[in-house]
Amino acid sequence: MNRERMQIHLDPQLCRQCGGLCCQGHPGCWADPQRFAALFFAGHLPSLEKLRTRIADLGLQLRDYSGVPVPAPRSNEQGCVFLGKRGCRLDEEQRPCQCLGLIPELETLTSGEIHCRLPGKLSYGTIRANWQQAWNHQGQRDAVPDT
Numbered sequence: 001m002n003r004e005r006m007q008i009h010l011d012p013q014l015c016r017q018c019g020g021l022c023c024q025g026h027p028g029c030w031a032d033p034q035r036f037a038a039l040f041f042a043g044h045l046p047s048l049e050k051l052r053t054r055i056a057d058l059g060l061q062l063r064d065y066s067g068v069p070v071p072a073p074r075s076n077e078q079g080c081v082f083l084g085k086r087g088c089r090l091d092e093e094q095r096p097c098q099c100l101g102l103i104p105e106l107e108t109l110t111s112g113e114i115h116c117r118l119p120g121k122l123s124y125g126t127i128r129a130n131w132q133q134a135w136n137h138q139g140q141r142d143a144v145p146d147t
């Protein structure tokens with residue numbers, strides 16, 4: 001993983017004490033299509049159609065970002081399917097970009113509500129634009145509406 005390009009703000013001690021409120025409530029997604037392709041498809045992003053057939057086997061789902069599909073972990077009533085008793089079961093290298101980039105805040109511990117925040121590069125709009133561009137590049141223009 002190119003740590004210079006990635007935004008990584010892990011605070012294992014704080015997050016261990018928290019127990020993963022973010023993972024229970026708002027599992028992160030992969031913001032960078034190239035990184036996602038490198039992690040799961042040897043660097044070659046499959047077509048959206050092909051990804052739809054593989055996504056469940058990977059333990060993932062496609063989230064709808066205002067018409068743009070964005071890969072993320074599957075969720076159930078407890079939250080992210082990768083959340084275990086000892087925290088995230090994915091290696092750090094594999095975790096979604098938003099999970100690595102979320103900036104832990106002590107106030108989350110003291111209040112019991114999420115005050116951790118995402119940097120602008122991992123915002124909804126930026127992620128949507130990244131994936132819209134990637135899918136358009138894959139020839140999926142008909143399936144992905146323009147902004």
Ligand code: SF4
Nearest residue numbers: 015018020021022116
């Ligand atoms: S909610 Fe914040 S403090 Fe809690 S695990 Fe997530 S990033 Fe860490």
Ligand code: SF4
Nearest residue numbers: 023027080083088099
């Ligand atoms: S992938 Fe890991 S860090 Fe991200 S939401 Fe799921 S359990 Fe939490």
